[in-house]
Structure formats: structure tokens, C-alpha cells
Amino acid sequence: MTLSPFRFWHGLSLAGRLLLVLLLCTSISTLWLLFQQLATESHNYSDSLVRKTHDEISSLAPQVADQALIGDYTAIQQILDRFTVHAYVEEAIWTDAKGIRLFSHTDKPPAKIPALIRRIMGMTDIVEALPLVIGGHSYGSVSLRLDPSEIQEQLWRNLLQSALGLALSWGLQAGLILVVLRHSIAPLTDMDEAVHRMETGDLSARLYPSGSPEVRHLMVGFNAMAQAIESATHQSGRNLAETETARADMARFSEILTHHMQEPVRQIVAFAQILQKCGGNDPESLGFIIDAARRQRSLLTDIELYLALSHLPLANTTASSMDAAKTALADLAPLLTACGGHITLGNLPMVWLDRQRMVLLFKELFGNAIEYRSPDRTLEVTVSAEPSDQDGFVRLSVADNGIGIDRQYFDMIFDVFRRLHTRDVHPGNGIGLAAVRKIVTMAGGEIGLESTPGQGTCFSFTLPLRNPDNGAS
Amino acid sequence: MSSITVSRRHVIAGLAACASLAALARPLRAEEKTYSFGVLNQRSVPLIAQYWNPILAYLSRKAGVSLELKVGRTAPETTAMALRRELDFTYSNHLFRPDRLGLGYHVIAAPATEGIRGQVVVMADSRLRDLSGLRGQDVAFPSKESFAGFQLPMDALIKDSIEVKPVFAGNQEGAMGQLRAGRVAAAAVNSQLMAAFALREGLSYRVLWQSELFRDIPIMANDHVPPAMITAVQAALIAMGDDPEGMAVLSQVAEIWGINKPIPFIRASDADYESYRRFYAGMSPSLESPE
Numbered sequence: 001m002t003l004s005p006f007r008f009w010h011g012l013s014l015a016g017r018l019l020l021v022l023l024l025c026t027s028i029s030t031l032w033l034l035f036q037q038l039a040t041e042s043h044n045y046s047d048s049l050v051r052k053t054h055d056e057i058s059s060l061a062p063q064v065a066d067q068a069l070i071g072d073y074t075a076i077q078q079i080l081d082r083f084t085v086h087a088y089v090e091e092a093i094w095t096d097a098k099g100i101r102l103f104s105h106t107d108k109p110p111a112k113i114p115a116l117i118r119r120i121m122g123m124t125d126i127v128e129a130l131p132l133v134i135g136g137h138s139y140g141s142v143s144l145r146l147d148p149s150e151i152q153e154q155l156w157r158n159l160l161q162s163a164l165g166l167a168l169s170w171g172l173q174a175g176l177i178l179v180v181l182r183h184s185i186a187p188l189t190d191m192d193e194a195v196h197r198m199e200t201g202d203l204s205a206r207l208y209p210s211g212s213p214e215v216r217h218l219m220v221g222f223n224a225m226a227q228a229i230e231s232a233t234h235q236s237g238r239n240l241a242e243t244e245t246a247r248a249d250m251a252r253f254s255e256i257l258t259h260h261m262q263e264p265v266r267q268i269v270a271f272a273q274i275l276q277k278c279g280g281n282d283p284e285s286l287g288f289i290i291d292a293a294r295r296q297r298s299l300l301t302d303i304e305l306y307l308a309l310s311h312l313p314l315a316n317t318t319a320s321s322m323d324a325a326k327t328a329l330a331d332l333a334p335l336l337t338a339c340g341g342h343i344t345l346g347n348l349p350m351v352w353l354d355r356q357r358m359v360l361l362f363k364e365l366f367g368n369a370i371e372y373r374s375p376d377r378t379l380e381v382t383v384s385a386e387p388s389d390q391d392g393f394v395r396l397s398v399a400d401n402g403i404g405i406d407r408q409y410f411d412m413i414f415d416v417f418r419r420l421h422t423r424d425v426h427p428g429n430g431i432g433l434a435a436v437r438k439i440v441t442m443a444g445g446e447i448g449l450e451s452t453p454g455q456g457t458c459f460s461f462t463l464p465l466r467n468p469d470n471g472a473s
Numbered sequence: 474m475s476s477i478t479v480s481r482r483h484v485i486a487g488l489a490a491c492a493s494l495a496a497l498a499r500p501l502r503a504e505e506k507t508y509s510f511g512v513l514n515q516r517s518v519p520l521i522a523q524y525w526n527p528i529l530a531y532l533s534r535k536a537g538v539s540l541e542l543k544v545g546r547t548a549p550e551t552t553a554m555a556l557r558r559e560l561d562f563t564y565s566n567h568l569f570r571p572d573r574l575g576l577g578y579h580v581i582a583a584p585a586t587e588g589i590r591g592q593v594v595v596m597a598d599s600r601l602r603d604l605s606g607l608r609g610q611d612v613a614f615p616s617k618e619s620f621a622g623f624q625l626p627m628d629a630l631i632k633d634s635i636e637v638k639p640v641f642a643g644n645q646e647g648a649m650g651q652l653r654a655g656r657v658a659a660a661a662v663n664s665q666l667m668a669a670f671a672l673r674e675g676l677s678y679r680v681l682w683q684s685e686l687f688r689d690i691p692i693m694a695n696d697h698v699p700p701a702m703i704t705a706v707q708a709a710l711i712a713m714g715d716d717p718e719g720m721a722v723l724s725q726v727a728e729i730w731g732i733n734k735p736i737p738f739i740r741a742s743d744a745d746y747e748s749y750r751r752f753y754a755g756m757s758p759s760l761e762s763p764e
Binding site: 135 | 519522524525526527530542544546
């Protein structure tokens, strides 16, 4: 299986592509510069070698001439031998006027350099000859051959060192760039995951701003967008719940209209007919008619109250639940005094609910406790607050020692106009707890109860500590 | 056809005649010998060559005798060549000692100068005023062979009982260089060379002692050289001063040596150098052997 360049490129990440392009560009340009420098240095060294050759032969010529004048060939040979020890000098030759030739040669090992590099250097042996003429008389000539192998090797070593340094530099650059890119891309990956979570319905996905400034800015924007979506979704959920509640209410109201509201009307009609038959002189029938009319009015008042809850403006700030409980307590003080009961308020917090609804909520719960108190003992009601499992909410509890409720009625008691006792035993239309549930659910909270028949009931509900549509406290 | 045959015969005869002439000419060319011309080391070897090579080239052309410069590393070496009779011609005044008269060298010419003196010189700013101040001092000499630079001044020092520490410099200009460098208190020199050196190098010096005047160094020929050759060389030498070409050569080499004017050659003979022989006759016995 072969990996074509196109597939390799296609499989590279953005960071890899950037890095590869950067490395390729810098490698090509730096290699070009290195070879340019090598060619220039070689040229300079060649010039230098030419000058050195000239200097060497200028030094050699008079020494050989002195000995040629005397005819000391041994001394000339020694001089030539001394010169071939000099750096770069490969061959020194003296040829006299008659053609006699003395020479000294040193085998310089050829430079171990690749042929391409050697061609770029373009250095060749430097040969210079100088005739020896003194007073017009020729004493032959001297010639020198200088070999650039040592210079070539030095330049080659320099090139290798430069290339090694550059390779290290490239590696370091690549490593650092990779680290920077990874560090920069990691937040983008987190963002991708967060988007995926939101796609799958987890609207709580948020990002901790990290990475480069522009990425952090993007993440802050994402968080704001996610918050807005979550708020809108929550609002939509609440609207849906309210719609559902309204629909249930409407169904309930239909039932009321068909049953509860018609019952007094039928009673009025029936007793009005009796009253008509007896010439209008039947005080008992008249009393039934008046009683039915009163119940009709009471029902209408409670329906009005229940419906009004939906039209009260929602909270735009926090309010003290303690103050609301105290107000409700004050309103019910005559009833409480009459029954000899006692309500204890714990440390109640500030909550995100308008004061009017909160007073109504406590008033209904306290009234319920008073109404369903046990005849065997003095009423004791305790109001307390504790942290809720629901983030940003507090759980409030109103516990009494009343007659209690059977478990089978736990859900039923919150329905509108649902009653567990006859009106003769416990007066009322059965709308109070329905109103309490509506207040709590409109605030985004939940309500429930625990009760043991004969021992007491504890209503507990959650209320937001802050605006649930905004994560900030 | 016959005419062609006759022509071929003539051509062959002509070629044979040419070949015969060439065969005859070859021994004559083989006899063309190069004669060695020794020059006493008064200056460095290259300076000697720069001066004498143009002169020898001129003489070779004019006299029809091939002359080649031959010089030793030092004056004693060159003199040793003469003593071995390796030199056909020589420019030297080392051969007038009684024991060297039998070597066969005879004077044929001499430079046209007033002559030479042996001198003991010091730098112009030296505190030394006479030879007695040199007692125990380092004095530079060219070599023991040098007539003007050693034998004349050393004879005078010995006769005045002044013992000095001799420092041999190899040649005349070597001794002068030692003096200029301050390595010796005085130098014994050839008056003519000293004057030329001082002029060339801008040196100021003072003469503590000088000898009587002697004829300048002669050019001698050995008697194993064919007389015709000697005569030809002698004639060319003497005529050089009258020949514009010769004077041009002399002017050129005089400039190299820093001499004011060119020095031509005049005819001379052994008799002109009687003063040398007189000196050797009265020379201090301790100087008789140059070794």
C-alpha cells in the first residue's frame, strides 16, 4: 500500500500543512543561501590561493636563484623540499636553462567531498611559474603547484556544520510551532466537542476560555450563544409547561362549568320552582337559593384568583421569603389565634419570586395547615429552608402536625377544585394548593409533599435563588 | 628520362656534400667551450650576478667567447676555485701571494679607477678616534682572504700591537652591514666598496685608518685558456668603455651597485701589481697563512 503525496497532503491537519510548507520554504531558501555562500567562499579562497601561490613563488625564486648562481643543486633540492611542506604546496620544480629539472612533490590526499559540492566549489590546482633571470642571464625557472584539497575539505566541514546547525534550528522551530499550534488548536477541539454536546441536547455545555486571544474571544462568544440558547430553551419549556397547565386548567374548568358551576344553578332553579309553586312563601327554599348563589360567587372568585396568577408580572428581582412568610402569618393571625396554633419561621432566604405571589403561596399553605389541623393536638407549623439538589434553587418546607393525607391523594390534591372532604366538613373550593403549584412551577421550581395520616404533612417546594434565565448570580 | 637521371645524380651529390659539411661542422661546434669567469665575493651573490652577468653577456657577444659567471658562496670559496684552477678568467686580487704566483693566472685588464685602499671605519657618531681604541673590540672583516678588507688592516693592527676580536662576515658588504647594525665597533673594508655602500645606503662613516693606494682588483686569465681567447676577451674588455653599447651596459650595472659613474676597463699587466707583491713581502708573518 503506497501513500501518494496527494493522499498524504489530504490527510494532514492544518497545523501539519502549515508546518510542512514552512519547513519546505525555509529548507529550500536556506540551502540555496548555503550553496551561494559556499560558491562565494570558494571563489574568495581561490583568489586567496592564487595570491598565496604568488607569495610562495616570490619567496622561492630568490632562494633558488642564490643557489643556482652558486650551482649548489643539493641546496636547491632542499629548498624545494622545504616548500612542499608548506600548506597547500603540492609540487615545487626548478628547471635550469639547460633543461635540468629538480622537483619535490607531496601527495596531498584528495578531499572526500561529493562531486556536486566539488563542482559548486569549482576550485582547481593553482600553478604558477616564474623565470629566474639575474643580470639578463637565465637561471631557468621555478614553478609551484598548490592543491586546494585542504581548503575544499575545510569548506565542506563548514558546510556540514552549518547544515547541522540549520537542521537543529529547523527541528526546534518545527517542535515549537507544533506545540504552539497544538496549544492553539486544543481549545478549538474543545469547542467542537461542546458544539457536539449541544447538538445532542446538552445545553449546559460551556467552555473555559483558553488559547490565543482570538480563540478566547470566540469561546466567550460561544458561551454567550449557548447561554442564550439554553435560556430560550428553558423559557420555551416553561411556556410549554404553562401551556400544558393552561390546557389542563381549561379541561378542569370545562369540568367545573359542566359540574361544579351547574350544580348551584340547578339548585337555584329547582328551589325557585318550588318557591313559585308555593306562592313565594317558602323561607327554606329561599335559603337554599341564597346558599347556592353564594357558592356560585365563591367559585367565580376562586377562578378569578387562579386565572389572575398567570397575569401577574413575573419577578425581576429577588425578594425576602422571610418577609413574605411574616406577612402571610400576620394576615392569618386571627385564625391562628382562634385555633391556638403556632407557626415557627426558620432562616428563610431571598428568592427570585415576586413578593405578591410569595405571600399568596405562604398564605395558602398556612391556611391549609390551619384548616386540616388535628383536633387532638395544638397546631404546630414549622417553616424551614435548605439547599436544593437543583442548582441555583433553595428548598423551602412547610411542615405541620395536622391530620395528614393518604399517599394515594398526593397528586390529586394539587388539581383545581379537587377536594378530599365534603364542603360540610372542610369548607372551600379546592383551589388553594392548585394555585400554590402554579406559583412554584411558574418560578421554575418543583413542589411535592410527604405526609403520614394522623401525624402531619410536609409540603416542600423549590424556588430559584437568582434569575434562572441567567447563569450569573 | 636521361635528363631526369642526371638531375637525380646532381641532387644526390649535393645532399652528400651538405652531409659532409655538416659532419665537418659538428666537431667545430663541439669545440665551442664556455669559459668560466670567477668573481670575488665583495657583495652578495645576487648583486654580483646582477652586475657581472650583463658584462659577461656583452663580452661573449663581442669577443665570440662564451663566458659564464662562476661564483662561490663566499670569497674563500671563490678563491678556492681559483686555487684549483677551475676558473678560466677571474676578477680577484687574491692571487698575488707568493705561493699562488705559479697557478698560471695573469692580469689582462683592470677597472679604470684610482685604486683601492684598505680601511678601518666606524660609524660617524662613534667615540673611537684611532686604532688603539679598537683594542679588545669586535671588528668585522669580510674574510681572511680579503686583501683590502683583512690583510692590509690586520697587518697594520698587528704592527701596532692592537689585538681585536675579528668577526668574519663573508664579504665586504656583510662586514659593512655588521657595522651599520651596531654589532661591531669597526669594520675593515675596501675603500671603494665602502664609499659605494655608504652612498647607496645613506650611511655616514668615519675612517680611523687607511692603507696606501693599491691598483683596483684585476681581471686575470689562466694560461690554460687559448691565447686567442684571452686576447679576444681582453680586447673586448678594453674596448667596452669606448663602445656606446658597452658603456650602456656599464652604466646599467653601475646603477645597480649604486656607483656614481660607469667604470670601464683598461689594459693592465702583472707588472702593474708590483705593490701587492711588495706588501706580501713585508707582511706580518702571522698573516702569511690565511688559514
